[in-house]
Amino acid sequence: MRPRPERLRVGVPAVLAFGSNLGDRVATIREALRLLADDPGLRVEAVSRLYETPALKPEGIDEEAPAYLNAVALVNTILDPLALLAAVNQVEDALGRVREERWGDRTIDIDIVDYQGIVADDDPRIVLPHPRAHERAFVLVPWLDVDPDAVLPGYGPVAALAAEATDPVTLYEPGDGSGDAGADEDGDA
Numbered sequence: 001m002r003p004r005p006e007r008l009r010v011g012v013p014a015v016l017a018f019g020s021n022l023g024d025r026v027a028t029i030r031e032a033l034r035l036l037a038d039d040p041g042l043r044v045e046a047v048s049r050l051y052e053t054p055a056l057k058p059e060g061i062d063e064e065a066p067a068y069l070n071a072v073a074l075v076n077t078i079l080d081p082l083a084l085l086a087a088v089n090q091v092e093d094a095l096g097r098v099r100e101e102r103w104g105d106r107t108i109d110i111d112i113v114d115y116q117g118i119v120a121d122d123d124p125r126i127v128l129p130h131p132r133a134h135e136r137a138f139v140l141v142p143w144l145d146v147d148p149d150a151v152l153p154g155y156g157p158v159a160a161l162a163a164e165a166t167d168p169v170t171l172y173e174p175g176d177g178s179g180d181a182g183a184d185e186d187g188d189a
Contacts (some may be wrong), residue, residue, distance in 0.1 A: 011043070011076040012116040014084060015150075017130070017139045018071045019109040021055055025069040026174070028095055028108050033073060035091045036110075042077035042087065048142035050172035055105065056138075061167070065105055069172055072113070072142035081115050085126050088112065113139055117153045129153055137165035 016036075020028045029050070037044045048071045055065030077084055088110040096107045113130045121127045133139045134155040140162035143150050150158040 015114040021068040041079040046146040048145035
């Protein structure tokens with residue numbers, strides 16, 4: 001008997017942003033990407049280089065907090081926005097994410113920045129696009145790595161938004177003494 005052919009599933013594009021400032025930041029982002037890639041409801045299409053940024057709190061940059069590593073991944077998913085949110089929250093939980101302080105230090109943070117260009121704020125669990133993505137260089141700069149022509153719905157070209165963003169972002173260089181291990185030679189997660 002011949003095996004039944006699998007049906008092709010057509011998904012939609014989404015943009016995920018990753019941030020980590022506790023523990024082995026490189027390994028944590030890599031593991032988050034691996035766990036997401038194992039989810040049958042999504043496929044990781046592209047991952048940016050890693051960027052280092054100071055911790056940003058509601059009152060501004062916190063020089064006392066550990067610096068973040070940030071990356072962006074383009075994914076294709078058959079999950080609806082709330083199911084995708086559940087999947088990223090499950091990965092965060094598996095990697096030790098603690099939600100005690102808003103904008104607090106964390107092992108991993110995964111945000112849905114864009115989901116198929118949808119603009120929606122009718123559900124308190126998820127706002128699309130991510131409400132502060134348009135002003136955060138730590139999201140916009142890595143996004144340009146994987147999609148130089150990206151447009152953030154409701155805000156415009158990501159390149160123009162990145163040029164206006166004021167938070168400092170530097171390309172992460174492995175072996176810079178930060179104690180992180182496991183980055184590829186070019187810094188990719």
